[in-house]
Amino acid sequence: MNSNSYFKRHVGENFFIDAFIDPFNKRVRIDDYLGDFTEVMNEAEQLAVESNAEKLILKSRKEDCKRLLNNCYILEAFIDRYFLGSDAYLFAKFFRDERMAADDWLKEDQIMEGLSKISLTREPPALPDGYTLKKAGASTAESLASLYRQVFAVYPTPLHEPEYVKKTISEGTVYFALYHEGEIVSAASAEVNHFYKNAEMTDCATLKEHRKHGLMKILLLKLEEELVKDGIFHVFTMARALSFGMNAAFKQLGYSYTGRMLKNCFIYNKLEDMNVWTKNLTKKTFAEKPAH
Helix, strand or coil: CCCCCEEEEECCHHHEEEEEECCCCCCCEEEEEEECCCHHHHHHHHHHCCCCCCEEEEEEEEHHHHHHHHHHCCCEEEEEEEEEEEEEEEEEEEEEEEHHCCCCHHHHHHHHHHHHHCCCCCCCCCCCCCEEEECHHHHHHHHHHHHHHHHHHCCCCCCCCCHHHHHHHHHHCEEEEEEEEEEEEEEEEEEEEECCCCCCCCCCCHHHHHHCCCCHHHHHHHHHHHHHCCCEEEEEEEEEECCCCHHHHHHCCCCCCEEEEEEEEECCEEEEEEEEEEEEECCCCCCCCCCC
């Protein structure tokens, strides 16, 4: 698993970068930076080479986009209002030809075309009989890890490990879970960035026998409600581009598609392309019913 990944701040004389070193997914991601942008790019690329990364991802501010394009970076997606209300642009630079091969791109385009026929959910889905919705704390780490082990043989972060789940909870990640007959059968989380006031909706998993009940929509809406209470109004997520169901769920809940990250991370048995979706939580998902 990906237990040897880590965050590190690199500080130079006239710049800094906050980097996520991710050997398992053979990538380096720059989450934040300030200062001389030429030095930022040079340091990021050097870090990718030293880490034997096949892909470098940089979350850019708008004013630096032209510089990145001039330096052979590829714009893959953007995230609305990521930097305290300003958009983030997700650029990539590849270091191996194989990592740039778009094996399933046309099939994924067809899935997106199919999603164009799907409309927004008109009203909040009801919790099915026999299910209970709860916020998941550190005491549920073993049960959450068990769910993720059952759903994902391979996952880009070590959610199979209870101690890792506990660590994420202690760092502010919010989990909600659905129980059936006392067991967690579905869960999702929001990884909160309190400094920039955004959150990533992630770690969505449902046991196969409990799918087709709309459980994930219930969890996502509960997470959104919790985030708004905490002053977080802009969220984003990444869904496997080959998964019609997950992408459909986000579209039905009012998320907007903003791009696709090529061979972004390992899920199941291969590097997966990931669709990026964003949502402004200040806008109502469902129309208010008229008073009678």
